[in-house]
Amino acid sequence: MNYNYLRYFSVLAELEHYTLAAARLEISQPSLSSAIRSLENELGVKLFEKVGRNIRLTEQGQYFQKKVDAAMSELSAATEMLLSSRDNAPIVIRLGFVSGALQGVISQIMASYVRDSNRFRFHITEGSARDLMELLHQEKLDLAIVDVTSRDRSLHFRKLRQRNFYVAVPEGHELAQRTELNASELASYPQVGFSHSMDHNFEDWASRPDVPQQFVCQVNTVSSALNLVCAGLGITIVPDECILPLEGVHYIPLVNRHQALYSCVVYDRWLDPPVWEFVERIIKSAQTK
Missing domain, CATH: 3.40.190.10 (Periplasmic binding protein-like II)
Structure with missing residues (x-):
């Protein structure tokens, strides 16, 4: 059953007026009429009846309104809960560094993120450039700071600075x-x-x-x-x-x-926007340091 059709029905059942309901829903009146007809055909009952130039709910429509409104309320509450949970969920950023590369501006940026929001969590791995590149391929890191590049075309390198x-x-x-x-x-x-x-x-x-x-x-x-x-x-x-x-x-x-230091990420790999913004800030700050 089409969720939008149920939403349209709920508003029309409340107002019992096609023009007003269409205006609130921000759709055309013909679209609203078509949706209600489709819903009635699917249910096999009439939900509204004409009273002169107006409409009102049928007995079946009144019963359906109570059930639909209760269901819509539950769906709305569940949606709000999930959105709130998502908005408060920890943002985990997985970083890899060759020895020493975590010092200075990078650690300062990490500290500023933690101060500004308690949602940020950092998983840090220190190792060789070769090992860090392998962890990137295994999707265990979002970003690596390395001291050598590779001919691996699936990896993207940007020079940060010279140490x-x-x-x-x-x-x-x-x-x-x-x-x-x-x-x-x-x-x-x-x-x-x-x-x-x-x-x-x-x-x-x-x-x-x-x-x-x-x-x-x-x-x-x-x-x-x-x-x-x-x-x-x-x-x-x-x-x-x-x-x-x-x-x-x-x-x-x-x-x-x-020796040069490079940022290394996997080409065309999706990163959540907060993670990508952090990666870009690290790169820009290190390049201008």
Whole structure:
């Protein structure tokens, strides 16, 4: 049974006047008449009868009006409840980052979203660019911030910014007074590296033939590396967004070592408008930073 026809009947039954009912419903009078005829034909009864130039409900029409109005009221209440539930449901945004990329402007934007609305929830994954791209394909991420691109045509990349690198050394280290360093100068110093399972691309420089490795230990996070540097265990390389004002640690620019950060999403994948707006804000803010 056509929902609109029931709605038309309810209004006409209340007003018992075709012209007034059509005006309230914002449809033409012929359309209203046609809908009521179709409803009567489907039911096999007359719902209205003419009284002079007016109409009134038949006995069957009066019975039907009570049932229709009750049903319409239930439908209206259910619709309002569902809309309210939808409007108050959490908005989950799933983000992936290579190590360090969550620092700075991105984390600030996330914090502002949470402050402005308690509906936003963030699921954060940190890993290698390769792993994050795979999670995008599996529809487990909405957006990834990566440090390499791919020839995979199902993925769309946009350059956000270029990250610079610094050498973190402990207080009193012989390199602490330097204003800049070349990667080749680090070969003779003990270094705190990163676990191979983390696949940190910002350590790619260390695998080059002109920069021998001398790792004393390997860790999974930048904060762990910096704490070990502070303890005097060695030096380490960190991207600029990971520089922390840590007492006992000095940061020296590493020259001629740069790396781009990219946003990565799946082409033509539907994202809910609030999620898409967040993604666009992240990209625009990072590009203008």
